[in-house]
Amino acid sequence: MRQVINRKKNNSHNFPTGILVFEDGTKFSGNGIGYEGVAVGEVCFNTSITGYQEIITxxxxxxxxxxxxxxxxxNVGTNPEDNEADKAWVKGVIFNSNVTEPSNxxxxxxxxxxxxxxxxVGIVGLDTRVITNYIRDKGAPKGTIKFFNKRQTRSERTFR
Structure with a gap:
């Protein structure tokens, strides 16, 4: 099992509220975003500067x-005109930084x-460059994101 230390500091919470775990046991901790729950799927990366809503749909x-x-x-928010389909197709998202207030x-x-x-389900506060290199080396591995409920105790947030 390979353990990766997340190099990115995240000061938005006293404790992580999200975790990304790959099928070989490699883990990254950060903070949950979006829907509180679990997402399981093949992990891939996207290098686009814009079009995140189009990618998700x-x-x-x-x-x-x-x-x-x-x-x-x-940083540009969302709107119905930018959807590629009538629903979102992805299971989860991984972002480097917290989502800012939209300015569009x-x-x-x-x-x-x-x-x-x-x-x-999403997770923020991860070094997406490290994850991209991991994906490149492993070839689209399976992964799981868990966004913990902020009201859960530390022991309840443990994810294996």
Whole structure:
């Protein structure tokens, strides 16, 4: 089992509320975003600078967990016109940084709330470059994201 230490510091919570675990046991901890729950799927990466909403609603990403390499995902918010399909197809998302307040006149909803409404589990505060290298070396491994309920005790948040 390979254990990866997350090099990215995250000061938004006193304790991690999310974890990414690969099938070989490699773990990354961060903070949950979107829907509180569990997402399981093939983990792949995307290097686009824009178009995160289009990627999440693209049927070609069905049942996958997307690791977004661009550090500022979510800064333009979401709107119905940018959907590629009538639903979100991905199982989960991985972001480097916390989602910021949208700064776009077309924005209807903040990305975090948009993900939650569509029951997409996400995790932020991870070094997506390290994860991309891991994916490149392993060839689209299976992974699981768990977003813990903030009210759970530390022992209840333990994930194996």
């Amino acid at each position: 693209d049927p070609s990403y069905s049942d996958q967990i997307i690791n977004f390499t661009f550090p500022h995902v979510g 006149y077309r924005s209807i909803k903040k990305l975090d709330k948009w993900l939650k409404k569509r029951k997409i």
